[in-house]
Amino acid sequence: MPDLTRFTQVPTPSPELASYHYNLGVRHFSQGNFAQAALSYLQAGTINPEDPDIFFNLALTMKKMGYLEEAKGYYEKVLSLTPDDTDTHYNLGVLLKEMAAPELAISSFAKVIALDPCYLSAHKYLAGLYQQMGRKDQALASYRKVLELSPASESAQHMLEAQEGKTTSTCPLGYARELFDQFSGHFDDAMLTRLACTIPAQLRLVMDEHAGETFFAHGLDMGCGTGLSGVAFKDCVAHFTGIDLSGKMLAKAREKEVYTALDENDILSFLDNTAETFDFFLAADVFIYLADLTPVFGLIRKKARSHASFLFSTEICAADYCLQTTGRYAQAESYINALADNCDFKVYCRHRVNLRKEKNKWIKGNLFLLTA
Numbered sequence: 001m002p003d004l005t006r007f008t009q010v011p012t013p014s015p016e017l018a019s020y021h022y023n024l025g026v027r028h029f030s031q032g033n034f035a036q037a038a039l040s041y042l043q044a045g046t047i048n049p050e051d052p053d054i055f056f057n058l059a060l061t062m063k064k065m066g067y068l069e070e071a072k073g074y075y076e077k078v079l080s081l082t083p084d085d086t087d088t089h090y091n092l093g094v095l096l097k098e099m100a101a102p103e104l105a106i107s108s109f110a111k112v113i114a115l116d117p118c119y120l121s122a123h124k125y126l127a128g129l130y131q132q133m134g135r136k137d138q139a140l141a142s143y144r145k146v147l148e149l150s151p152a153s154e155s156a157q158h159m160l161e162a163q164e165g166k167t168t169s170t171c172p173l174g175y176a177r178e179l180f181d182q183f184s185g186h187f188d189d190a191m192l193t194r195l196a197c198t199i200p201a202q203l204r205l206v207m208d209e210h211a212g213e214t215f216f217a218h219g220l221d222m223g224c225g226t227g228l229s230g231v232a233f234k235d236c237v238a239h240f241t242g243i244d245l246s247g248k249m250l251a252k253a254r255e256k257e258v259y260t261a262l263d264e265n266d267i268l269s270f271l272d273n274t275a276e277t278f279d280f281f282l283a284a285d286v287f288i289y290l291a292d293l294t295p296v297f298g299l300i301r302k303k304a305r306s307h308a309s310f311l312f313s314t315e316i317c318a319a320d321y322c323l324q325t326t327g328r329y330a331q332a333e334s335y336i337n338a339l340a341d342n343c344d345f346k347v348y349c350r351h352r353v354n355l356r357k358e359k360n361k362w363i364k365g366n367l368f369l370l371t372a
Contacts, residue, residue, distance in 0.1 A: 020044075021041070021043040038062065042058065059072075059075045059077075086115045089111045090119065096108060136325070154178075155172075159327050183249075184252055197356035199365075204232045207233075219280035221240065221241065223283060227255075240258065242261070243267065245265070267296055268296060271296070277303050287313070301372070308371070309370070310368075310372070315355065317331065333366055340370055352365075
């Protein structure tokens with residue numbers, strides 16, 4: 001928490017003085033000086049403890065600084081002053097979701113909708129929370145409500161189809177872009193810490209075990225994200241191109257300085273339009289957003305140099321491919337083997353591994369190394 005010891009005297013109550021400190025807090029916040037903003041809001045709140053706007057901004061500021069419990073307390077303070085404020089209930093719900101308190105988050109979003117039945121973002125959060133908790137009927141109802149309010153929502157349509165047990169050939173590009181734009185700020189921490197995902201490192205072990213001291217002239221990371229996969233392979237690829245749908249993810253990848261080129265694009269469009277060829281193709285945790293891999297395998301084969309390596313991960317299903325309730329796709333080993341044979345790839349090796357954790361359980365998957 002910020003050091004508040006310099007506030008040793010309570011200022012004389014004055015609405016004008018409270019407004020001064022409030023506006024100072026707004027200026028500090030806009031400049032990214034969050035500690036100073038918090039101090040200004042605290043001073044304003046001391047002078048005028050009945051102004052909900054002060055404590056709402058103070059909650060936002062505390063959240064920015066990572067003081068989530070304090071932020072929660074200030075949102076609750078706002079609600080004690082204005083119990084029917086929808087935006088405060090909504091922001092508290094978002095905060096509680098981040099604090100891994102899904103039931104409390106659901107309660108907050110339900111209060112938002114009770115006050116404003118057309119509050120779209122609250123319905124979106126409720127749908128996602130119900131889906132994650134396995135409450136299928138409620139998830140279905142929430143996704144349908146999102147589509148009623150926003151018929152063009154690709155994300156809601158995709159997740160509704162997933163809950164209904166339908167399988168599409170690929171997820172909508174808008175869904176994937178929106179997902180990873182939202183995820184970009186905490187992607188690395190979530191994958192490495194909360195989900196215990198080490199797919200890039202495991203793929204590198206497969207490469208080292210089966211291909212030895214291989215060095216590639218031109219590699220393509222198909223869905224590079226923030227560059228975690230690039231980091232795992234940067235020392236064995238001379239010219240490394242990364243592609244991703246999310247501009248925000250690419251911005252994070254650029255900071256790692258592991259790629260010689262980055263392109264905001266989808267895999268099929270990039271492969272269909274590039275004149276370049278590659279001797280290394282990497283898809284780490286990428287094919288979970290594609291069901292039918294026939295088009296991408298065919299294009300990779302066309303862009304593959306002689307003796308190229310193709311390294312990727314998949315989640316597992318019983319036959320062919322399917323859309324899971326998580327919104328991710330899975331592919332059967334027999335399906336991959338048939339595709340490889342049809343596209344004249346040799347399946348050099350296949351490993352069954354733990355991909356990531358979900359609800360404290362390991363998601364099983366396959367790692368494949370194919371050669372041209």
